[in-house]
Amino acid sequence: MARLVVTARLESVLKSRVTALIALNGAFVLGVGLTVPAFATATNFEIILENLSFKAIILAGMVMLLAAGRFDLSVDGVAALSGITAGLLMERSGVGPLLAVLAGLAVGLGIGLINGIAVEKIGLNPLMTTLATWWAASGAALGLTGGSYPYDFPDSFHAVGRLQFADLLFPIWYAFFFVVLLAIILKFQKFGFHTYATGGGREAARRQGVKVGGVGIGLFVLVALLSAFVGVVFAARIGTAAPNAVDGFALQIIAAGVIGGASLGGGRGSIVGGLLGLLFLQMMSSAAFFLGIDPLWIQSISGVVLLVAIAADAFLRRERDEAGAGAI
Amino acid sequence: MQSSVKSEHGETARTPVIEVRGAAKSYGSIRALDGIDFAMNPGEVHALVGDNGAGKSTLLKILSGAIKPTAGTIYMDGRRVNLDNPQDSLDLGVATVYQDLALVPVLPIPENIFLGREPTRYGFVQRRRMVRAARDLFESLGQMNIRNIEASVADLSGGQRQAVALARAIHGGGRALLLDEPTAALGVRESEAMLELIESLKTPQHAIVIVSHNLAHVFRVSDRITVLRRGVKAGTAIREGTTTEEIVSLMTGATSASGEER
Numbered sequence: 001m002a003r004l005v006v007t008a009r010l011e012s013v014l015k016s017r018v019t020a021l022i023a024l025n026g027a028f029v030l031g032v033g034l035t036v037p038a039f040a041t042a043t044n045f046e047i048i049l050e051n052l053s054f055k056a057i058i059l060a061g062m063v064m065l066l067a068a069g070r071f072d073l074s075v076d077g078v079a080a081l082s083g084i085t086a087g088l089l090m091e092r093s094g095v096g097p098l099l100a101v102l103a104g105l106a107v108g109l110g111i112g113l114i115n116g117i118a119v120e121k122i123g124l125n126p127l128m129t130t131l132a133t134w135w136a137a138s139g140a141a142l143g144l145t146g147g148s149y150p151y152d153f154p155d156s157f158h159a160v161g162r163l164q165f166a167d168l169l170f171p172i173w174y175a176f177f178f179v180v181l182l183a184i185i186l187k188f189q190k191f192g193f194h195t196y197a198t199g200g201g202r203e204a205a206r207r208q209g210v211k212v213g214g215v216g217i218g219l220f221v222l223v224a225l226l227s228a229f230v231g232v233v234f235a236a237r238i239g240t241a242a243p244n245a246v247d248g249f250a251l252q253i254i255a256a257g258v259i260g261g262a263s264l265g266g267g268r269g270s271i272v273g274g275l276l277g278l279l280f281l282q283m284m285s286s287a288a289f290f291l292g293i294d295p296l297w298i299q300s301i302s303g304v305v306l307l308v309a310i311a312a313d314a315f316l317r318r319e320r321d322e323a324g325a326g327a328i
Numbered sequence: 329m330q331s332s333v334k335s336e337h338g339e340t341a342r343t344p345v346i347e348v349r350g351a352a353k354s355y356g357s358i359r360a361l362d363g364i365d366f367a368m369n370p371g372e373v374h375a376l377v378g379d380n381g382a383g384k385s386t387l388l389k390i391l392s393g394a395i396k397p398t399a400g401t402i403y404m405d406g407r408r409v410n411l412d413n414p415q416d417s418l419d420l421g422v423a424t425v426y427q428d429l430a431l432v433p434v435l436p437i438p439e440n441i442f443l444g445r446e447p448t449r450y451g452f453v454q455r456r457r458m459v460r461a462a463r464d465l466f467e468s469l470g471q472m473n474i475r476n477i478e479a480s481v482a483d484l485s486g487g488q489r490q491a492v493a494l495a496r497a498i499h500g501g502g503r504a505l506l507l508d509e510p511t512a513a514l515g516v517r518e519s520e521a522m523l524e525l526i527e528s529l530k531t532p533q534h535a536i537v538i539v540s541h542n543l544a545h546v547f548r549v550s551d552r553i554t555v556l557r558r559g560v561k562a563g564t565a566i567r568e569g570t571t572t573e574e575i576v577s578l579m580t581g582a583t584s585a586s587g588e589e590r
Contacts, residue, residue: 200435
C-alpha cells in the first residue's frame with residue numbers, strides 16, 4: 001500500500017547518502033580533472049586506490065564497530081607494533097615469513113581482546129581504553145626497534161604487498177575482499193543485524209537475547225586483526241617496518257565512516273558509504289598534490305569536510321524528525 | 329491442548345497457563361512479596377493492581393523470570409517449572425512487554441519484532457520473510473494504523489511503538505503475555521486502541537496479565553482483578569462481581585481480603 005509512497009526511512013537515508021557521496025566524488029573528479037588533466041588519469045587513480053586500500057581494509061571493520069556503538073583509536077599503534085614484530089622476527093631472529101606474519105597477527109588478536117574485554121566486560125570507556133592501548137602499542141613499537149627500523153626481509157615476504165593480479169596490487173585485492181565480505185555480513189547476516197541492534201539499543205537488544213558483549217568483543221578483535229594485517233602488508237609493500245608508518249589512520253578512518261553515514265552514537269553506518277567517504281578524503285590529498293597545495297593544508301580541509309558532513313547530517317535529521325513523527 | 333480438564337464433578341475447570349503458589353520474595357529483611365497465589369487462565373485478562381510498592385512489579389518479574397522467588401512454586405499447564413532467567417520464561421512462551429518497551433528506535437519495525445531471533449538460511453537473514461510476517465501481524469492486530477511497515481520505530485507514535493512491542497511478544501509464540509502499564513504512556517485515543525488490541529488477544533491461546541494504575545482501563549478489559557497490598561494479596565475478584573469502590577478499598581486496606589475466589 002503506502003509502502004511505495006513512503007520508503008523506509010533508514011533505507012532512504014542510507015541510499016541518499018551513498019548517492020550524494022557518489023555525486024560528490026564524481027563532481028570532484030570532474031572539477032579537478034578539468035583543471036589539471038593529469039589528476040583524472042588511470043595511473044593516478046591506481047595510486048589513489050593503492051593508498052586507499054590499506055585504510056579501506058580497517059575501515060570495513062571500523063564501520064561495523066561504529067554501528068555497534070563503539071570505536072577504536074588504537075589502530076595506528078596496533079598496525080605499527082604488528083609490522084615491527086613481524087619485521088624484527090624476520091630480520092633479527094631468523095624467523096620465516098609465514099611465522100612472522102602470524103606473530104604480527106597474534107599481536108593484533110591480543111590487543112583486540114584487551115580492548116574488547118576492557119570495554120565490554122569491565123565497562124571501561126572505549127575512548128580512554130583504546131587511547132591507552134594506542135599509546136602502549138606505538139610506544140612498544142618504537143622501543144622494540146631500538147632506533148633502527150627492520151628492512152631486511154625475504155622476497156617471499158615482499159610479495160605479500162607487491163605482487164599484482166590483473167594489473168592491480170595485492171593490497172587493493174585484500175581491500176576488495178574485506179570490504180565485500182564484511183559489507184555482506186553487516187547487511188545480510190545475523191551478526192550484522194545484531195551489530196546494529198547492539199549500537200541502536202544496547203539494553204533492549206540484551207533483553208531480547210542478543211549477546212551484546214560478545215558482539216562488541218568480536219568487533220574490537222576484528223578491527224585489531226585488520227589493523228595488524230595492514231601493518232604487516234604495509235611493511236611488505238614499502239620494504240620497511242616503521243613505527244610511524246600508518247600514523248593518522250584511525251582518525252581518518254573514523255572520519256570517513258562518519259562521512260559515510262555512521263554515527264558515534266551507534267546503530268547506523270554503511271561500509272560502502274564509509275568507503276566513498278574515504279575515497280573523497282584520499283582524492284583531496286591527491287588533488288592537493290596536483291594543484292600545488294601544501295599537503296599540510298589538506299588536514300585542515302579534511303577537518304572542514306568532516307564538520308560540514310556532520311552538520312549536514314544533523315540538519316537533515318532534524319528536518320526529518322520535524323516532518324516525520326506521527327506521519328507514518 | 330490441555331486448556332480444559334473435566335473435574336470429578338463433571339464441570340469444566342481450566343488448567344491455568346501459569347500458576348504460582350505461595351510466591352514470596354525478600355530482599356534481606358525487606359519482604360517485597362509474601363504467600364502469593366496467582367493464576368493466568370487461557371482466554372482471560374487478569375489485571376494486577378495495587379498502590380506503589382504493593383509488589384506488582386515483583387510478581388511480574390517472577391513470572392518473566394527476571395527475578396527468582398525466595399519461596400513458592402510455579403506451574404505451567406499444571407507442570408512444575410523453574411523460571412530462573414528471562415530466557416527460560418521466553419522459551420516456555422511467557423512474553424513480557426516492559427513499560428519501556430525495549431525497542432531499538434533506529435531500526436525498522438520488522439527488525440524490532442524479530443530482534444534476537446531473526447530467521448536465517450545459511451546464515452543469511454530472511455528479511456523479506458520478516459517484512460511479510462510483520463505486515464501480516466499488523467493486519468491481524470488491525471487498528472494500529474501503521475502504513476509503512478518498514479518505518480523506523482523512532483518515527484512511530486507511542487501507541488504504535490506499544491503495538492510493535494506487543495506484536496513481538498505475540499510473534500515470539502508468547503502464550504502468556506505480561507503487559508506492564510500498557511496504557512500509561514498513551515493519550516486517550518491511543519489508549520482506546522490499545523485496549524481494543526488487548527481485547528482482540530483474548531483468545532483461548534493466550535493468557536494475559538496487565539499491570540495498570542488506571543482502574544477504568546482495568547475494568548474495561550479484564551476478566552479478573554487481583555489486588556496486592558504491601559506485598560500480600562488483598563483479594564481477587566471477578567470483574568462482573570465487583571466495583572471500582574471495592575477494588576479501591578482493597579487497595580487502600582479499608583477492607584481486608586474477602587470474597588476470595590480463584
